[in-house]
Amino acid sequence: MPEGTSHGTHSPDVRDIVAVVLLSAMAVLTAWCGFQASKWGGEMSIAFSQASSARVQATNFDGQARDQRQFDLTVYASWVEAKAAGEDELAAFIEERFSPDFRVAFDAWQAQGADEGGPFVQEEYVPTGTIEAAEYSARADEKFAEALENNQRGDNYSLLTVLFALVLFLTAMSQRNIAAWASRVFLGLAMIVGLAGIVILLTFPIKI
Numbered sequence: 001m002p003e004g005t006s007h008g009t010h011s012p013d014v015r016d017i018v019a020v021v022l023l024s025a026m027a028v029l030t031a032w033c034g035f036q037a038s039k040w041g042g043e044m045s046i047a048f049s050q051a052s053s054a055r056v057q058a059t060n061f062d063g064q065a066r067d068q069r070q071f072d073l074t075v076y077a078s079w080v081e082a083k084a085a086g087e088d089e090l091a092a093f094i095e096e097r098f099s100p101d102f103r104v105a106f107d108a109w110q111a112q113g114a115d116e117g118g119p120f121v122q123e124e125y126v127p128t129g130t131i132e133a134a135e136y137s138a139r140a141d142e143k144f145a146e147a148l149e150n151n152q153r154g155d156n157y158s159l160l161t162v163l164f165a166l167v168l169f170l171t172a173m174s175q176r177n178i179a180a181w182a183s184r185v186f187l188g189l190a191m192i193v194g195l196a197g198i199v200i201l202l203t204f205p206i207k208i
Contacts, residue, residue: 040154047147058136064129
């Protein structure tokens with residue numbers, strides 16, 4: 001009888017200790033997940049801001065390239081008219097007003113026999129701002145994708161807080177005045193879910 005009494009009081013004590021440890025660990029992990037969700041949310045906002053800034057820069061450089069292309073087209077049209085009219089001196093005068101970027105393409109076009117394609121289709125023709133616009137556009141796409149990824153990371157941590165909250169609920173239920181077998185079931189489920197959450201947590205990136 002004493003042994004039975006000792007055994008009967010020992011099991012609840014073990015369950016109580018396990019429950020306290022589980023509650024404490026899950027409370028810490030829940031707070032950690034909330035912290036990480038907040039950090040990744042901040043990283044998402046920063047990345048979105050950088051993407052927006054890069055997109056504005058890309059638009060500005062694209063506008064610069066478009067204006068340069070329009071200017072070169074206007075000057076080239078005047079050169080064509082002068083050539084067609086046989087005004088070589090005027091054509092030479094206009095050539096001196098070619099922009100450096102257009103001059104490179106124009107010379108390459110002339111070297112190829114001045115075919116019908118014109119200097120604007122030459123690969124050498126790269127108006128000022130074209131390269132910068134492409135670079136900033138690529139950076140904007142990269143930062144936007146990074147922002148979406150950071151948002152997903154924050155959501156993943158938020159989902160884990162729900163999982164750990166479930167562990168807290170199951171552990172709390174195991175401590176209520178219920179049948180011993182039911183208490184063990186709740187505590188066992190809490191341990192399984194908690195372990196699964198920890199394993200998943202270990203696969204997540206950390207932001208400090």
